[in-house]
Amino acid sequence: AKQAYVDRNPKSFSRHQDACVAMPGGNTRTTLHNSPFPLTVVRGEGCRLWDADGHEYIDVLGEYTAGIYGHSHPVIRAAIDKALDHGWNFGGRNENEGKLAKLIADRMPSIDLVRFTNSGTEGNVMALAGARVFAQRKGRTRATKVMVFHGGYHGGVLYFVSGGSPVNMPYEYVVAPYNDIEGTKALLAKHGEELFAVLLEPMQGSHGCLPGDVDFLKAVREETRARGITMIFDEVMTSRLSPGGLQARHGVIPDMTTLGKYIGGGMSFGAFGGKREIMELFDPTKPDALPHAGTFNNNALTMAAGVAGYGEVYTAEAAKTLNDRGDSIRERLNAICRKAGVAFQFSGIGSMMTAHATARPIKTAADIASSNQDVKELFFFDMSAAGIWIARRGFVALNVMIGDAEGDRFVAAVEEFVSARKALLQA
Ligand code: PMP
Numbered sequence: 001a002k003q004a005y006v007d008r009n010p011k012s013f014s015r016h017q018d019a020c021v022a023m024p025g026g027n028t029r030t031t032l033h034n035s036p037f038p039l040t041v042v043r044g045e046g047c048r049l050w051d052a053d054g055h056e057y058i059d060v061l062g063e064y065t066a067g068i069y070g071h072s073h074p075v076i077r078a079a080i081d082k083a084l085d086h087g088w089n090f091g092g093r094n095e096n097e098g099k100l101a102k103l104i105a106d107r108m109p110s111i112d113l114v115r116f117t118n119s120g121t122e123g124n125v126m127a128l129a130g131a132r133v134f135a136q137r138k139g140r141t142r143a144t145k146v147m148v149f150h151g152g153y154h155g156g157v158l159y160f161v162s163g164g165s166p167v168n169m170p171y172e173y174v175v176a177p178y179n180d181i182e183g184t185k186a187l188l189a190k191h192g193e194e195l196f197a198v199l200l201e202p203m204q205g206s207h208g209c210l211p212g213d214v215d216f217l218k219a220v221r222e223e224t225r226a227r228g229i230t231m232i233f234d235e236v237m238t239s240r241l242s243p244g245g246l247q248a249r250h251g252v253i254p255d256m257t258t259l260g261k262y263i264g265g266g267m268s269f270g271a272f273g274g275k276r277e278i279m280e281l282f283d284p285t286k287p288d289a290l291p292h293a294g295t296f297n298n299n300a301l302t303m304a305a306g307v308a309g310y311g312e313v314y315t316a317e318a319a320k321t322l323n324d325r326g327d328s329i330r331e332r333l334n335a336i337c338r339k340a341g342v343a344f345q346f347s348g349i350g351s352m353m354t355a356h357a358t359a360r361p362i363k364t365a366a367d368i369a370s371s372n373q374d375v376k377e378l379f380f381f382d383m384s385a386a387g388i389w390i391a392r393r394g395f396v397a398l399n400v401m402i403g404d405a406e407g408d409r410f411v412a413a414v415e416e417f418v419s420a421r422k423a424l425l426q427a
Contacts, residue, residue: 001381006036008385011052015040030156031064034392039384044071047401049389057389058406062397065205065237065352066269068262068322069309070401076265079308080301088300096303100263103310104273107244110233110257114273115282116297120236120260121155123270125169126292127256128197131230133290134278135196140228143196146171147187147229149178151207151365152200154234154258161207178204179212179364181219192227202246205237208356208368209348209395217252224255230278236260236270237397241323241350243316249349262314265305268296318400323350325407326398332411340418342425344375348396355379355394357425375424379417386413 006013016037019026027033040052047070049057062068069076097116105111117123128146135143152160159165160175174191177183178200188195202217204210224231233254235245240262242249247257256274263269273279281290296302314322330346330353337344346353347362357375360367376394383390388410390396418425 001378001385002036005381005384008055009037009039009051009053012039013037015052031391046070046072047399047403047406055387057384057387058402058409059389060396060398060402060410061389061391062399063266064261064391064395065240065397066261066264066266068240068351068397068399069266069313070399073309073313073401075308075313076305079265079304080267083300083304086300090300094298094300094303096300096307097298100303100306100310103307104259104263104271107248107316108235108239108257108259108273109244109248110253110255110275111273112276113279114259114271115279115292116302117270117272117294118268118296118299119155119270120234120258121157121270122294123236123258123260123272124154124158124199124232124234127232127258127272127274128169128171128199130272130274130278130281130290131197131232131256133281134230135228137281138228140193140196142193143229144172145174145191145194145196147174147176147191147195147198149176149184149200149204151178151204151210151368152234153204153206154199154201154236158199177365178207178210179216181216184216184220185223188223188227188229192229195227195229197230197232198224199232199234201234201236201238202250202252203238203241203349203352205352205395206393207365208362208371208393209352209354210362210365210368211347211349212250213363214250214252217250221252221254230255230274232256232258232274234258237352238349239263240314240319240397241352243319246349263306263310264302265307265309267302267305268299269302269306313400322398322400325402326351326353329353329398329407329411333414336411336415336418340422340425342418342422343372344379344418344425346396351398353396355396375421378421378424382417382421383413386416388413 043050231254238246259271343359357372358370
């Protein structure tokens, strides 16, 4: 399968070699590194992509959730065109930032006030900074640590998917076991006084679409409230899973929430928001206000695309439609796997899912680790040959341009994979 990929993609190979001249490994975004080389995309339209060698793909990756609007969505396109007509580096406030903030505050239960950043990573960095100062000003001066969870991903400098990372922010971390109520409670009992924040995804995305059990999330909510620790939901990916994010769907409301990805209409975006009492720390009219600057925080193209996308396209109704489609596709895929009796399955919620080559139900990090990596790699190469654009790690995030026909094609490609590779897919 790998050799076929090499043979099919000579132009992408040559683009990769060109990129290696001035970038380490030809890469500026580690997620997109693929062995033997990543494909170069030259065009996208609707829910389709074309690579440098002229192959057409149905895009089920959806830019790791940032591409919820598909490619060149007419409403977003019109908003960006209009913004371009008016110029875009003002060194001043623009007309859309307040509108986007209001749309977000109206929909996300935990957000009274919000501020924008350029990426989800930055949103998390700022949320932690705010939570830390909040604890200090409340007199919790010993609280200098942050609890995160094994498998969590909060950006390039807050990476806990395979343990930790040498480039992580220099906080002291307490790494707790995700979905393990007793284990987490024990760590909170031990370190509670030292913790200013608990940062977690209500469904771990990069780790393999591992949904947080509602009871687990509720337990974290109760424990953090009782101890005066700021609970931060990283909904950079999961905010799409209901009109008010996964927090609204589960009825678990954190103190702060971080956002990113699609909410900027596909332009660079991030945000952090939460309770008035915490976010007012950043109010520049207040004494001792915390600084939060950033040249591109209110970038005119992002703000315009964001208002059009979140306000007009990804409405509450559209969120329901897209997530229902995701649930239906995932159920069909899992029915195919069950019927064939193979150790292959898809976890996730709504429009987000990940393939796993294991028969174990996906509940913990150990279940995810039991996945057969060779089979997952084969799945990626087979999907690529079948014209399905998917992440190397088997991640899928549907976009609103995908219709029944494209959904059917994706399901058919997986069915073909399961039947052609059945012998390799045994538990
Ligand atoms: N948090 C989560 C849950 C994410 O999935 C990501 C990106 N994959 C980030 C934060 C970081 O966002 P960005 O890439 O925009 O910095």
